[in-house]
Every structure is written in structure tokens, then in C-alpha cells.
Amino acid sequence: MPKRSGGDLTRYSRAIPARLRRAVLERDGGRCRQCGATENLHVDHVLPVSRGGLTVPDNLQTLCAPCNLRKGNRADGG
């Protein structure tokens, strides 16, 4: 089966497709990887796309909103 051309572009995009988001949430047990919270969860890039990170499960993590914000406040941005 040939792959649809352009399908691989997903990994170079900041946008995380819904099914990939779900897969990461499931993998992380529906909990924030930093503090274990189960509410206000976001799927976040470990290495930001702006710094060469890919939108693939290995580079995605589940974070709650407070942890995600803390990360975003780092000096090097994200």
C-alpha cells in the first residue's frame, strides 16, 4: 500500500493531530508526566518544533496546564 504523499508532513508541523494526542495521553496513563495531575492536560512537544523537534510520539509528553506554563516560562522559550 503506497502512503499518501504529504502524510509525513505531520511530523514537521506544530499541530498535533487528535489521534496522536489521544495516543500520547493513553501512553502516559492520562496523567501529567511532571506532577501526575489528571486534569487540564495538554500534549506538549518535549523539544519544541521551533528548535527542530518532531511531532512524533517520542517527542510528545502529557503535561497539565500549570506544568506546561512553567515550562513555557523558561528563558529559552518553547
Ligand SMILES: [Zn+2]
Ligand atoms: Zn503537572
